[in-house]
Amino acid sequence: MNGEKNNGEGFGVPGGYFGRSAASIRNRIEWEGEHADFPVLLQSRKGDVFDVPAGYFAGNAARLENIPYPQLVSAGMKSGFVVPDNYFADKSRLLKKSGNKKSAIIISLFRSRFAVAAALVAVLAGAWIYQVYFRNAGNECKGIACVDRYDVARSKSIEMFDNDELYEMVDPQKLEKNLRGKEKNNRYDSIRVEDVLDDI
Amino acid sequence: MHPDDDSDIIELFRDESTRNGALEKLIARYQQRLYWHIRKIVIDHDDADDVLQNTFIKTWKALAGFKGESRLYTWIYRIATNEALTFLRQKKRMNTSSIHPIEHELSRNLESDVYFRGDEIQLRLQQAILSLPEKQRLVFNMRYYDEMPYEAMSEVLETSVGALKASYHIAAKKIEQMLVNA
Numbered sequence: 001m002n003g004e005k006n007n008g009e010g011f012g013v014p015g016g017y018f019g020r021s022a023a024s025i026r027n028r029i030e031w032e033g034e035h036a037d038f039p040v041l042l043q044s045r046k047g048d049v050f051d052v053p054a055g056y057f058a059g060n061a062a063r064l065e066n067i068p069y070p071q072l073v074s075a076g077m078k079s080g081f082v083v084p085d086n087y088f089a090d091k092s093r094l095l096k097k098s099g100n101k102k103s104a105i106i107i108s109l110f111r112s113r114f115a116v117a118a119a120l121v122a123v124l125a126g127a128w129i130y131q132v133y134f135r136n137a138g139n140e141c142k143g144i145a146c147v148d149r150y151d152v153a154r155s156k157s158i159e160m161f162d163n164d165e166l167y168e169m170v171d172p173q174k175l176e177k178n179l180r181g182k183e184k185n186n187r188y189d190s191i192r193v194e195d196v197l198d199d200i
Numbered sequence: 201m202h203p204d205d206d207s208d209i210i211e212l213f214r215d216e217s218t219r220n221g222a223l224e225k226l227i228a229r230y231q232q233r234l235y236w237h238i239r240k241i242v243i244d245h246d247d248a249d250d251v252l253q254n255t256f257i258k259t260w261k262a263l264a265g266f267k268g269e270s271r272l273y274t275w276i277y278r279i280a281t282n283e284a285l286t287f288l289r290q291k292k293r294m295n296t297s298s299i300h301p302i303e304h305e306l307s308r309n310l311e312s313d314v315y316f317r318g319d320e321i322q323l324r325l326q327q328a329i330l331s332l333p334e335k336q337r338l339v340f341n342m343r344y345y346d347e348m349p350y351e352a353m354s355e356v357l358e359t360s361v362g363a364l365k366a367s368y369h370i371a372a373k374k375i376e377q378m379l380v381n382a
Contacts, residue, residue: 016205027349031343037373037376040380041344044321046318049326050236050315051245051314051316056249057231064223064227065224067223068219068220068260070257
């Protein structure tokens with residue numbers, strides 16, 4: 001222990017104890033002397049006339065330890081959440097629920113026929129949309145054969161090509177296949193390959 | 201290590217990794233002493249609570265600049281005293297609706313304060329203390345209740361020992377007469 005030299009009996013004291021103790025005793029003697037002429041004042045002295053709420057100092061210590069975090073302190077340590085008036089006072093709501101003898105309800109995903117039917121319709125519709133609008137995208141040829149007639153006609157660079165150059169770019173077999181394919185919306189699906197080439 | 205040494209707190213504070221530990225020690229060591237000192241000045245518990253918090257905030261912010269010219273506790277005690285007096289002066293300025301001084305209000309509130317458990321004599325004593333001028337009241341509380349040595353009081357209030365002794369004697373005499381005549 002960082003203290004005074006002990007007297008050999010194994011006891012030590014904090015450093016500077018005897019010096020402070022002497023000063024403290026002198027102070028006490030002086031204090032007693034000051035109040036010798038004020039007996040009523042001396043008799044009236046009572047240290048614990050003020051009280052604090054229960055647990056104040058312990059709770060306050062926790063609050064004061066947030067001082068290095070001023071933003072937390074200024075936020076007032078409140079969550080900001082509010083409840084309706086008399087929410088906690090109204091116990092009838094809780095009593096009603098606690099008095100309910102029903103057992104736990106198991107909600108089955110397959111219980112509702114409507115939900116099952118709706119899910120099936122959604123799956124089937126998705127499959128149909130995929131089949132109609134997206135599946136054929138993989139079959140799209142890369143060449144000019146798959147270009148719609150009107151797009152070709154509008155394209156100025158295509159118009160500048162002469163027939164020989166266009167013929168070289170077209171793959172007639174693929175062109176015929178696409179024109180005679182299953183696209184029902186194509187106005188020209190009944191036109192022959194030769195007629196299309198002539199128009200271009 | 202004697203608690204009044206406080207070098208352990210300063211050491212903890214200087215090291216950034218242990219700084220928050222310094223605050224915890226400070227609070228554990230001085231919270232109650234400071235609280236009771238403040239409470240005797242402002243009387244009301246909630247006001248004392250506010251002032252105590254402000255005291256620790258100011259202490260924490262200024263601790264880096266503490267030069268060790270006085271004991272740490274004396275330094276914090278001075279901060280607490282100034283905070284309490286500032287609080288009362290602000291309360292006085294805000295108390296414009298009343299023609300009575302703030303100490304009169306505090307004295308009146310004491311009678312119905314749930315956190316005051318003194319008897320009739322204690323109530324009269326507190327009311328007598330409240331009738332003293334501000335500095336005299338400080339000196340009286342520090343000497344009468346805390347038995348603070350005049351040398352330490354001199355550091356806190358930055359007043360000479362002789363002036364403090366004279367001030368206390370005048371205050372004690374005044375209150376003794378009030379209690380006798382009550």
